[in-house]
Amino acid sequence: DLKRKERELQAKEAELKKREQEVRRKEEALARAGVTIEEKNWPPFLPIIHHDIANEIPIHLQRLQYVAFTTFLGMVLCLFWNIIAVTAAWIKGEGVKIWFLALIYFISGAPGAYFLWYRPLYRAFRTDSAIRFGWFFLFYLLHIGFCIIAAVAPPIVFKGNSLAGILAAINLSNTGAIVTIFYFVGFGLFCVETLLSIWVIQQVYMYFRGSGKANEVRRDAARGAMRAAL
Numbered sequence: 426d427l428k429r430k431e432r433e434l435q436a437k438e439a440e441l442k443k444r445e446q447e448v449r450r451k452e453e454a455l456a457r458a459g460v461t462i463e464e465k466n467w468p469p470f471l472p473i474i475h476h477d478i479a480n481e482i483p484i485h486l487q488r489l490q491y492v493a494f495t496t497f498l499g500m501v502l503c504l505f506w507n508i509i510a511v512t513a514a515w516i517k518g519e520g521v522k523i524w525f526l527a528l529i530y531f532i533s534g535a536p537g538a539y540f541l542w543y544r545p546l547y548r549a550f551r552t553d554s555a556i557r558f559g560w561f562f563l564f565y566l567l568h569i570g571f572c573i574i575a576a577v578a579p580p581i582v583f584k585g586n587s588l589a590g591i592l593a594a595i596n597l598s599n600t601g602a603i604v605t606i607f608y609f610v611g612f613g614l615f616c617v618e619t620l621l622s623i624w625v626i627q628q629v630y631m632y633f634r635g636s637g638k639a640n641e642v643r644r645d646a647a648r649g650a651m652r653a654a655l
Contacts, residue, residue: 474539476547486550486632493625497543499618500568503575504531506614510589510607517600519586526587534571542568546629558633562626569622576615590615 463475482490504527511519511527541564549557578590585593589611598605 482550489628496622497538500538501535503614503618504534506611507589510611513604513607517604523587565626572615572619
C-alpha cells in the first residue's frame with residue numbers, strides 16, 4: 426500500500442511538473458510574439474481587471490489617468506445610485522419597467538465603460554497608440570452624451586423615470602420626499618460626472634494634439650483612402 430501511494434504521489438508530481446513546463450512554454454511563446462500577459466490585480470479583494478497606473482503609465486500622464494479612472498468609478502457609482510433611486514420610485518408605484526431599465530443601464534454600462542473607453546485610454550497612454558486614442562475619443566463622447574441625457578432625464582422612455590435626472594425628480598415630486606431627494610442626488614452625481622468627463626477629454630485631446638498623434642491619424646486615414654481608391 427505504501428509503495429502504491431508513493432507511486433501515485435510521484436505520478437501526480439510528474440503531472441504537475443509537466444503542466445508547469447507547458448504553461449512556461451506558452452508564456453515564453455507569447456512573450457516572443459510580443460503578447461503582454463496582464464495579471465488581474467484590481468480590486469485587491471476580488472481581482473477582475475489588470476490595473477497598475479504607477480508602474481505602466483508615464484509619470485506625466487498618471488494624474489490624468491487617475492482622473493479618468495475616477496470618471497470610470499463615478500460612472501459605476503452613478504448607475505448604482507440610479508438603481509437605488511428607481512427602486513424607491515418603483516416601491517412608490519411607478520412600475521417595474523423603469524427598474525428593469527435601470528438594472529440594464531448598470532449591467533451594460535459598468536463593463537461597457539471599462540472595455541469601450543477606459544481600457545483603450547489606459548492602453549493608449551501605455552503604448553502611445555493613435556488607434557486606441559481614436560477609440561477612446563469616440564466612446565468617451567458617447568459616455569458624456571449619456572451622462573448629459575441622464576442628468577436631464579427627458580421624458581423619452583417611460584417618462585424618463587428610469588434615469589435619476591432633474592426632470593424625473595420634478596415629475597416624481599408628488600410621490601414623496603425620499604424619492605425626490607434620491608432623484609436629485611442622482612442628478613447631482615450625473616452633473617459631476619459630466620463636468621469631470623469633459624475636463625478629462627479636453628486634457629486627453631490636448632495631449633493627443635501636442636504629441637503629434639492627430640497628424641499620424643490623418644496620415645493613416647489618407648493612406649487608407651488612397652489604397653481604397655487604387
